[in-house]
Amino acid sequence: MNGLARPSQRPLSPHLQIYHFYLTMVMSILHRITGAGLYVGTILVAIWLAAAAFSPSAFATVNGAFGTWLGQLVLFGYTWAFLHHLLGGLRHMVWDVGAGLTRGPRNALSLATVLGSGGFTLLLWAVILFTR
Secondary structure (H helix, E strand, O other), X not given: OOOOOOOOOOOOOOOOOOOOOOHHHHHHXXXXXXXXXXXXXXXXXXXXXXXHHHOHHHHHXXXXXXXXXXXHHHHHHHHHHHHHHHHHHHHHHHHHXXXXXXXXXXXXXXXXXXXXXXXXXXXXXXXXXXXX
C-alpha cells in the first residue's frame, strides 16, 4: 500500500450507537446550565436592587412581579441553580485534591450533589414560606 496505513474501520468520533450517558457527564452539563442560569438570575437580582434604589413605585412593580407564581418559580429555579452550582463546585474541589476519583465515590458525590441541591432548595423555601 505504498507505505500508507490502512484506513481504520472504526468511526473517528463517538456515535450514538456506542456513546453512553454517565452520571458525571450529566452533572457536567447541569453544572454548565446552572452557571448560565446564574447569570440570568443575577441580572434579575440586580434589577430588583436597582428598582429599590430608583423609587418605591419601581421597587413595588419589580417586587410584585417576583411575587407572582411565575416570579416565585423563577426564584425557586435560581435558588436551585445556585445551590446545585455551589455543591458541584465543592465536588470539583474534592476531586482537585485527588479524592473521590474512582467510579463509586465519583458517582456518590454526583448523586449527593443532585439530592443535596434539591433537598437544600426545598428546605430553604420551606423555611422562607413558613416563617412569613
